[in-house]
Amino acid sequence: MLPVTERQRTREAAAGVPLGALIGLLAGAAALGVAELAAAFTGPRSAPLIAVGGTAVDLTPEWLKDFAIRTFGTHDKQVLLGTVAAGAVVCAALIGVLARRHRVPASGGLALLGLAGVAAALTRPSTTAVAAVPALAGTAAGVAALLLLSARAARAAAAHRACGDRRGFLFGAGGTVLVAALSGTAGRLLAGRRSVAGARRNLRLPAPSSPAAPLPAGAGLRVPGVTPFVPPGRDFYRVDTALVLPQVDPGTWTLRVHGMVDRPFEITFDELLRLPLLERDITLTCVSNEVGGPYAGHARWLGASLPELLRRAGVRSGADQVLSRSADGFTASTPIETVMDGRDALLAVGMNGEPLPIAHGFPARLVVPGLFGYVSATKWVVDLKVTRFADDRAYWTRRGWADHAPVHTMARIDVPGALKRVRAGWVPVAGVAWAQHRGIAAVEVRVDGGPWRRAHLAPVPNTDTWRQWFLEWDAAPGTHRLEARATDATGAVQTERRADPYPSGATGWHSVVVTVT
Structure with missing residues (x-):
């Protein structure tokens, strides 16, 4: 004791x-x-x-x-x-x-x-x-x-x-x-007190000098469970490295354009709004998106032409990338040849008829259709450096992700959902497909490894958007596997080969297993 x-x-x-x-x-x-x-x-x-x-x-x-x-x-x-x-x-x-x-x-x-x-x-x-x-x-x-x-x-x-x-x-x-x-x-x-919510709320964007055409009738299929063609802003995916949202005051915001250019310049937000503004329908996709994943979203964007800004600066021979930097230091590298090939690459200030949400880059961000967001969609952008891939590496490319990152051709099944139970008989199979800046020419569906059947495609405003699709399936009782694949407008068929998102985006056919009773 x-x-x-x-x-x-x-x-x-x-x-x-x-x-x-x-x-x-x-x-x-x-x-x-x-x-x-x-x-x-x-x-x-x-x-x-x-x-x-x-x-x-x-x-x-x-x-x-x-x-x-x-x-x-x-x-x-x-x-x-x-x-x-x-x-x-x-x-x-x-x-x-x-x-x-x-x-x-x-x-x-x-x-x-x-x-x-x-x-x-x-x-x-x-x-x-x-x-x-x-x-x-x-x-x-x-x-x-x-x-x-x-x-x-x-x-x-x-x-x-x-x-x-x-x-x-x-x-x-x-x-x-x-x-x-x-x-x-x-x-x-x-x-x-640093919040710029009030400044955003009071901002009135000018009318576009080149407005987008009305969405074609039927662009959004009325199939319950299918992602809306233009999702509500609160549902637009957000993937970035910002642990706190940068609060960038448009009154003090400037964009610096420099590097391998003949005429470097800076532009204020007021000056930006006085430029001709383009309104365009563009679907964005995150490279982290798994096959069938949710990190793709569509919006109607308003912004100045990024190619015109680069022409104003005078890009020098040998430059092959635009290294963009956000207010919080994040960087992205965009191939200049892609920006200048005629697509509607934007320095965007508006989203779905309103100023950009703070979470999506207010007051200004990049939107370059056809590329994964980590090389094309810098939020809170404040700096554009024209340079070369050999000289400057961006945040994600320093970590081994691909320099050039075109979005892959992809079809996603929204309904019926994975592991859902449905009644026997005619069942709607529907979803969205995307191949930005190439466009979707066909979507096919097969059941239990059988023959491929072509789905009905909804109309789209341009090749930079996703496309909804629909098929009726005569479902017999039992457990079944549904697969979908897309073909883009170049004739390339979505690959069956499975690959993880790293280093250049996920690939493979999306499939769901459902039980029919």
Whole structure:
């Protein structure tokens, strides 16, 4: 049997673990609150959680990024930030437990976490030294709170009957909570003042000098469950690297066009709106889209001609790419030959009759039909550098994705859905197909590996859009496999060969298995 004093020490040590964890969590909350307040002045991307999250995105291997997009879809960013926050909570709790006996090493551990935040903030694209301020301020607040609370907890433990010591710890803990809450709330309120939602709401776009023709009658098939030809804006897919939406004020926005050009120039948003604006129906597709996946969307875009902007600058011989950069530092590389081949490549300012949503690039973005978005659809664009692929690499191409990324010919079955149960008899099989800038000439469907049957195609306004298709199937009871394939207007048939999205987009026939009763 242990001596009484040893038993007491063991009991006190065990009881000190939850208290130490609480101290660490309170210190971490103070650190994050103060950091958020500082980030309201230096920019939201400099907040430690956002900066660390952005670095995590950059360092994540491609297979894990694909898994996150497939598994979590448009919620992948929330999952990432939640994971970073959970890691911070665990680290703070462990540091607090360590501080119950070793305050100096624990403070050093918290300082190291702060330095990681500093490093992450300083390595973000288009950043300055001021980005380190939130992490430094937060670290100072966190270390101060850790030392204060652990010291008061130690005094209370040494004289546990002294109410004054307990009261001192409670006062310290309450003060720390107050600092964390007030600074965090103030930071969020101040950051909200950066929002450009009001500027977007008040913006009135000019009428297009070249309006799009009305959609042909029947472009949207009235088949329940088929994706609308023009989906509601809230349903338009969003895949990008921005953990916080850039808030770009159109009043201060400029686009710089430079590099291998004869006449570099800058243009303001007001000047952009005074240019001839084109209105065009264009379907975009993300390279992360799996076969049959949801990351394709259609909209009516309004914007200035990108080829005309490049002609104004005077592209020099030897240049083969436009390296575009967004306000948050993301870059994309677009082949110049594709931009200049006659397609309606746009510097877009409008989407479906309204200014661009903030989530989709307000105030300006690129839209180049026929290419996957990672080389053609830079949101919040602020810079166009005419250069060569041999000299400059963009965000995704540095990570092994293809330089030239034409969208593949693809058909998707929307109805019946995978693993659905349908009644025997005539069943509608319908969906969408796309081969932007080539156009869809045919869609075929087969059942259980049988003969291919041609589907009815809805009319489309141009070859840059997706196309709805429809087939009636006389379904017999049992379990059946439906497959679809498309043929583009060049005569190329969608390949059966299965390939993952990396490095140049997924390929293969889309199929669903259904049960007929």
